[in-house]
Amino acid sequence: MGAQMANRITFGSISARVVLACVVIFAVFPVVWTLLNSFKEVVDIVTPTPKLFFTPTLENFRYVFERPSVRLGLSNSGIIVFSAVALGALFGIPAAYALAHMKSRVGDEIKFFVLSLRFLPPVAVAIPLMSIYLDLGLYDTRLSLTMTYVLLTLSTIIWLSIPAFERVPQNIEEAARLDGYGPYAIFFLVALPVAGPSLFGAIIFSFILVWNEFLIALMLTTSEAKTLPIVASEFTLLGRNVPWGILNASVIVLSIPPLIFLGVLSGFLNRMFKK
Amino acid sequence: MKAKSHINKVFLGPPLFVLAVLALVPTIAAIIISFQNKELGRRGTSFVGFENYINLFSDRRFSNAMKVSLQWEAITVIGTMIVAILVAILLFETTRGRTRAIISTLLIVPVLLPRVTAAFVWKFMFNPLLGVINYPIKELTGAPIEFLSNIQTALISVAVVDIWQWGLFFAVILLKLLETLPKEPFEAARIDKARTWEIYAYVAIPMLAAPLISLTFVKMVESLRSFDLIYVMTRGGPGIVTETLDMYAFNQGFVESGRISYASAMAVLMLLTTIITFTVLFKWVRKWQTA
Numbered sequence: 001m002g003a004q005m006a007n008r009i010t011f012g013s014i015s016a017r018v019v020l021a022c023v024v025i026f027a028v029f030p031v032v033w034t035l036l037n038s039f040k041e042v043v044d045i046v047t048p049t050p051k052l053f054f055t056p057t058l059e060n061f062r063y064v065f066e067r068p069s070v071r072l073g074l075s076n077s078g079i080i081v082f083s084a085v086a087l088g089a090l091f092g093i094p095a096a097y098a099l100a101h102m103k104s105r106v107g108d109e110i111k112f113f114v115l116s117l118r119f120l121p122p123v124a125v126a127i128p129l130m131s132i133y134l135d136l137g138l139y140d141t142r143l144s145l146t147m148t149y150v151l152l153t154l155s156t157i158i159w160l161s162i163p164a165f166e167r168v169p170q171n172i173e174e175a176a177r178l179d180g181y182g183p184y185a186i187f188f189l190v191a192l193p194v195a196g197p198s199l200f201g202a203i204i205f206s207f208i209l210v211w212n213e214f215l216i217a218l219m220l221t222t223s224e225a226k227t228l229p230i231v232a233s234e235f236t237l238l239g240r241n242v243p244w245g246i247l248n249a250s251v252i253v254l255s256i257p258p259l260i261f262l263g264v265l266s267g268f269l270n271r272m273f274k275k
Numbered sequence: 276m277k278a279k280s281h282i283n284k285v286f287l288g289p290p291l292f293v294l295a296v297l298a299l300v301p302t303i304a305a306i307i308i309s310f311q312n313k314e315l316g317r318r319g320t321s322f323v324g325f326e327n328y329i330n331l332f333s334d335r336r337f338s339n340a341m342k343v344s345l346q347w348e349a350i351t352v353i354g355t356m357i358v359a360i361l362v363a364i365l366l367f368e369t370t371r372g373r374t375r376a377i378i379s380t381l382l383i384v385p386v387l388l389p390r391v392t393a394a395f396v397w398k399f400m401f402n403p404l405l406g407v408i409n410y411p412i413k414e415l416t417g418a419p420i421e422f423l424s425n426i427q428t429a430l431i432s433v434a435v436v437d438i439w440q441w442g443l444f445f446a447v448i449l450l451k452l453l454e455t456l457p458k459e460p461f462e463a464a465r466i467d468k469a470r471t472w473e474i475y476a477y478v479a480i481p482m483l484a485a486p487l488i489s490l491t492f493v494k495m496v497e498s499l500r501s502f503d504l505i506y507v508m509t510r511g512g513p514g515i516v517t518e519t520l521d522m523y524a525f526n527q528g529f530v531e532s533g534r535i536s537y538a539s540a541m542a543v544l545m546l547l548t549t550i551i552t553f554t555v556l557f558k559w560v561r562k563w564q565t566a
Contacts, residue, residue, distance in 0.1 A: 019365060023443075031385070033400065049410070124305055214389070232395075247395065269448065
């Protein structure tokens with residue numbers, strides 16, 4: 001009886017481990033496969049049996065980085081995303097601080113307004129903005145796309161920074177007040193440093209959100225201000241005789257910035273859900 | 276006290292003004308344009324009242340898009356939550372310490388990827404000639420499955436990518452929530468010889484009902500953003516089988532005819548539906564959670 005029990009448990013735990021391994025493979029295999037393909041020559045991709053071992057080449061990446069469209073996309077994405085995130089943080093972090101301290105109905109209503117901006121379908125924002133920007137002569141410019149992205153970064157940063165400030169122990173701020181600190185000094189010298197790591201997580205989160213953004217950029221740009229996701233998607237929509245290695249390399253290049261921050265975000269999640 | 280209200284005004288005034296302008300300008304413009312007959316590359320527009328809206332109601336492609344959007348919401352929200360719950364329990368039961376931390380980090384890789392990347396990665400794997408998914412299928416049956424150009428499988432195949440990104444991400448969040456639960460109810464259930472699934476079904480999941488509902492709500496909102504996946508993977512095809520509302524609005528407004536006003540009317544209807552639905556849902560969830 002006991003042995004049977006033990007058997008059942010080990011069999012159960014072994015099969016659970018097998019399932020777990022399958023989940024991990026399901027999660028990372030697509031990414032690993034794409035990474036491998038980005039180092040393959042076309043002959044190693046167009047094979048009847050998928051190839052795990054091959055002579056790697058850097059040709060695909062060289063081709064991608066030499067394309068003028070990719071270079072323009074990279075600098076557009078860099079400038080637009082950086083500006084939108086910086087503006088979002090500049091306005092959003094103080095707003096979150098104020099909201100974290102407002103325990104009133106008005107505060108709740110403002111928080112809900114900020115959250116509800118996420119309910120707006122992107123297409124409903126992009127179509128009228130395209131018409132407005134065309135009329136103003138701002139269509140397909142970095143300026144107009146940055147302004148539009150501030151809507152995304154600002155609301156996200158506010159929403160994610162409120163809990164960061166709420167977790168700053170009230171007695172620290174109280175002690176500073178008794179020491180004669182004014183409200184601004186308390187924000188800059190006490191609350192900001194204490195909440196710092198979580199705020200950084202919130203900023204990174206908003207960075208990834210706009211770096212990855214596609215629909216609004218597709219509708220508001222045609223050539224001058226095109227961002228990297230749009231350029232990469234044009235690669236992926238190439239015709240029949242596609243240079244598969246180059247396509248794989250282009251989406252890898254696009255994905256590096258968000259993946260750099262994997263560790264930061266994982267830490268951010270840990271702090272968000274710790275009791 | 277006075278200093279306190281001063282800092283609130285300085286800190287909240289400018290951001291709220293910026294947000295209000297950025298959100299209200301396009302919304303109001305969308306409503307105005309939807310009552311006109313504006314077209315791209317054509318000069319002169321006039322107001323046509325409710326014509327665009329009336330036309331929408333007799334547009335079969337519009338009702339198809341509504342149907343596809345609802346299917347998409349249902350499949351991705353339910354799929355994400357099921358995957359999240361099952362994977363979180365699996366991780367909670369079989370891993371601890373460093374292993375758990377490493378696997379958790381790996382599981383959030385998919386959601387960080389740009390949707391364009393996720394869409395291409397899977398489109399390539401689904402490819403009937405070169406795709407790794409079709410390789411074993413070809414070996415076994417001799418013929419590949421055209422996942423993305425088959426009417427039966429297209430929408431599900433795109434949804435798999437969405438669930439791949441969100442289901443695994445939510446699994447990590449749920450795992451962290453499971454870790455915060457007190458140990459005693461679990462031990463009590465074990466002493467009562469409850470089976471593993473019973474412990475989760477009757478103890479853990481009910482204890483996490485509030486965050487589970489919040490996560491479902493977040494996923495419902497995020498599932499509205501399906502455009503990039505569908506754009507890269509199927510472009511709404513085969514036919515109009517995967518043409519969601521945003522895809523159809525894009526096609527009408529940009530690709531096929533440049534009918535900005537018609538697309539705006541669609542956008543306004545989407546806007547009203549989502550704002551009303553989610554506001555009601557959100558207030559309801561709030562009330563339920565604080566009760």
